Amino acid sequence: NAGVTQTPKFQVLKTGQSMTLQCAQDMNHNSMYWYRQDPGMGLRLIYYSASEGTTDKGEVPNGYNVSRLNKREFSLRLESAAPSQTSVYFCASDIRANTGELFFGEGSRLTVL
Amino acid sequence: GENVEQHPSTLSVQEGDSAVIKCTYSDSASNYFPWYKQELGKRPQLIIDIRSNVGEKKDQRIAVTLNKTAKHFSLHITETQPEDSAVYFCAASMGRGNKLVFGAGTILRVKS
Numbered sequence: 001n002a003g004v005t006q007t008p009k010f011q012v013l014k015t016g017q018s019m020t021l022q023c024a025q026d027m028n029h030n031s032m033y034w035y036r037q038d039p040g041m042g043l044r045l046i047y048y049s050a051s052e053g054t055t056d057k058g059e060v061p062n063g064y065n066v067s068r069l070n071k072r073e074f075s076l077r078l079e080s081a082a083p084s085q086t087s088v089y090f091c092a093s094d095i096r097a098n099t100g101e102l103f104f105g106e107g108s109r110l111t112v113l
Numbered sequence: 114g115e116n117v118e119q120h121p122s123t124l125s126v127q128e129g130d131s132a133v134i135k136c137t138y139s140d141s142a143s144n145y146f147p148w149y150k151q152e153l154g155k156r157p158q159l160i161i162d163i164r165s166n167v168g169e170k171k172d173q174r175i176a177v178t179l180n181k182t183a184k185h186f187s188l189h190i191t192e193t194q195p196e197d198s199a200v201y202f203c204a205a206s207m208g209r210g211n212k213l214v215f216g217a218g219t220i221l222r223v224k225s
Contacts, residue, residue, distance in 0.1 A: 035215075040122070042202055042215040043157065050210055058212060059115075090156065097211050102147070104156040 006105035023091030119216025
């Protein structure tokens, strides 16, 4: 039982490049989330998917897109990376939107030069 | 707006002392308040949570109190140990979709 798995763990991009962060969970959870973590700013929600087939914007969605590919997988795409998107990204899931424990992946450290 | 304020941003205590971290939230409809611990380089993990129909909850050395009228909640750690050193985040459910909004975090250092 792997829990929440996200890839890649580290990535360096140049300004303007695109990339996709992948996330998968094997806990049969309905809801999935993408957060970014920056020093002194806590965890800020980028996008979430309350259930398969739905996605919604969080606090900081600009510059990102998401796809809920199926119940297990939720990907985050940066179409044209900017230095302001340098951050640690966490994928998370829970059984149903914020009714209990949020399970996080190990994080992906992204640097945009 | 939807926000959670957390204080202090850093906290240093002697081993064996107590530590208290406080959070205030903006949405009076919030009904779920978890606390997460994040060790250096690791993922955040839930340590305790409380719902709006309860005023206090304890789990061994950790307790959380909630004051819905004042819209604030606190984490209390007693008999602190070096392994309690970490970043602690509070959060509150709010807004459409009952999303979790996190505080900015508190760096707790327990000195032995």
